[in-house]
Amino acid sequence: MAALDGARVVLGVTGGIAAYKAVEVSRRLVDAGAHVIPVLTEGAEHFVGRTTFDALASEKVQTSLWDEQSPIPHTLLGQSADLIVVAPATARLLSDYRTGRSADLLTTTLIATAAPVLLAPAMHTEMWEHPAVQENLDVLASRGVHIVPAEPGRLAGGDIGFGRLAAPRTIVAHAERVLAGGDLLDRHVVVTAGGTSEPIDAVRVISNRSTGKQGYALAEAAWARGANVTLISTVDREAPVGVTVVPVETAADMQRAVMAVDDADVIIMAAAVADFRPKDPAAVKIKKDGDAVPEIELEKTHDFLVDLGNNKPTGQVLVGFAAETDNLIDNAKGKLARKKLDLIVANDVSAPDVGFAHDTNQVTILISDGSQIEVPLNSKRVIADAIFDAVVRVQTTLP
Numbered sequence: 001m002a003a004l005d006g007a008r009v010v011l012g013v014t015g016g017i018a019a020y021k022a023v024e025v026s027r028r029l030v031d032a033g034a035h036v037i038p039v040l041t042e043g044a045e046h047f048v049g050r051t052t053f054d055a056l057a058s059e060k061v062q063t064s065l066w067d068e069q070s071p072i073p074h075t076l077l078g079q080s081a082d083l084i085v086v087a088p089a090t091a092r093l094l095s096d097y098r099t100g101r102s103a104d105l106l107t108t109t110l111i112a113t114a115a116p117v118l119l120a121p122a123m124h125t126e127m128w129e130h131p132a133v134q135e136n137l138d139v140l141a142s143r144g145v146h147i148v149p150a151e152p153g154r155l156a157g158g159d160i161g162f163g164r165l166a167a168p169r170t171i172v173a174h175a176e177r178v179l180a181g182g183d184l185l186d187r188h189v190v191v192t193a194g195g196t197s198e199p200i201d202a203v204r205v206i207s208n209r210s211t212g213k214q215g216y217a218l219a220e221a222a223w224a225r226g227a228n229v230t231l232i233s234t235v236d237r238e239a240p241v242g243v244t245v246v247p248v249e250t251a252a253d254m255q256r257a258v259m260a261v262d263d264a265d266v267i268i269m270a271a272a273v274a275d276f277r278p279k280d281p282a283a284v285k286i287k288k289d290g291d292a293v294p295e296i297e298l299e300k301t302h303d304f305l306v307d308l309g310n311n312k313p314t315g316q317v318l319v320g321f322a323a324e325t326d327n328l329i330d331n332a333k334g335k336l337a338r339k340k341l342d343l344i345v346a347n348d349v350s351a352p353d354v355g356f357a358h359d360t361n362q363v364t365i366l367i368s369d370g371s372q373i374e375v376p377l378n379s380k381r382v383i384a385d386a387i388f389d390a391v392v393r394v395q396t397t398l399p
């Protein structure tokens with residue numbers, strides 16, 4: 001969440017039942033390092049108390065054009081903000097903002113700002129579907145206002161339908177994407193994650209210790225930087241916001257899923273793909289048979305990263321990983337050349353707090369032009385952004 005770190009975010013809250021979720025949005029923004037200034041409308045105060053925001057946000061709640069310290073709070077707020085988020089945004093807020101009606105502190109601030117604006121609408125289904133509301137959203141989007149669409153789900157009064165406020169984690173991920181600068185805007189980034197499982201029989205597998213955390217952090221970072229992201233994954237983790245997940249299990253499944261993508265601008269093979277698999281997996285569970293121990297004959301899997309390197313389309317950036325326990329740099333350099341990669345991320349998985357299952361990592365990025373970037377121990381998300389910094393650098397030098 002690097003883009004939110006230190007950012008001044010005005011969090012507008014309007015009067016809808018989903019206003020209670022704005023408390024969670026505020027907390028998550030603060031956790032990501034943002035300085036959050038809550039602005040509540042009169043309607044919002046019917047649903048949530050200002051004391052909660054006073055305690056959780058970075059500044060006290062502001063509500064009025066008239067009762068604050070400054071005679072011009074709206075211009076101060078508007079000019080000093082890096083981002084304005086309105087969650088929830090009611091139908092009335094959309095209408096006022098579209099027509100430029102400065103009805104209160106929030107709408108006046110929206111009109112007085114040059115900062116990017118992110119709206120997370122929420123309302124009853126009938127209102128959401130009304131042509132006036134949809135037209136207001138279209139017009140605002142055409143002016144460059146960012147919108148986190150409402151979702152289907154349970155609404156006030158127990159109704160089920162469209163119009164529910166997006167989840168706080170979704171709103172905060174969008175806020176980060178708006179601020180991040182979009183250096184991968186509209187690029188298709190494909191990331192593989194997790195260790196493959198190769199069946200021995202109907203219930204047993206050979207696998208490895210990869211948990212997919214680095215791959216998921218890469219997918220999250222790519223989406224934040226504006227990319228369309230496909231995550232081909234063997235693990236069952238919560239999908240990062242905005243990312244399309246393709247579940248796979250074996251090396252062969254993963255190969256098929258990767259090869260099915262024909263428009264990737266960046267491919268990052270973060271998965272720990274099995275090098276060997278049982279040659280003839282049994283269709284049923286192998287039963288114990290006295291003292292006999294079954295022999296499992298292995299065969300090599302196909303190294304499809306080699307195929308990707310041999311058939312790399314012009315302009316594509318191909319990234320491999322080298323998880324090593326010894327001779328880190330020499331082994332990684334060998335793989336970089338042999339697999340015709342643009343860059344390889346080498347990590348010493350025998351070092352403490354590094355590699356499989358940890359929340360942190362420490363890597364060396366080797367680039368095909370011979371340069372080398374050391375990325376010290378940090379969260380896997382920070383490592384992911386360092387990898388994309390290198391990807392973007394390489395991409396600008398490609399023909």
Ligand code: CTP
Nearest residue numbers: 269271273274301302303304305320321322323
């Ligand atoms: N890889 C792949 N297909 C395989 C094996 C590996 O696409 N069947 C990819 C991995 O996703 C990783 C890179 O190749 O990005 C390096 O994998 P690794 O297992 O470290 O390299 P190998 O070439 O298999 O070498 P070794 O196992 O001898 O270290």
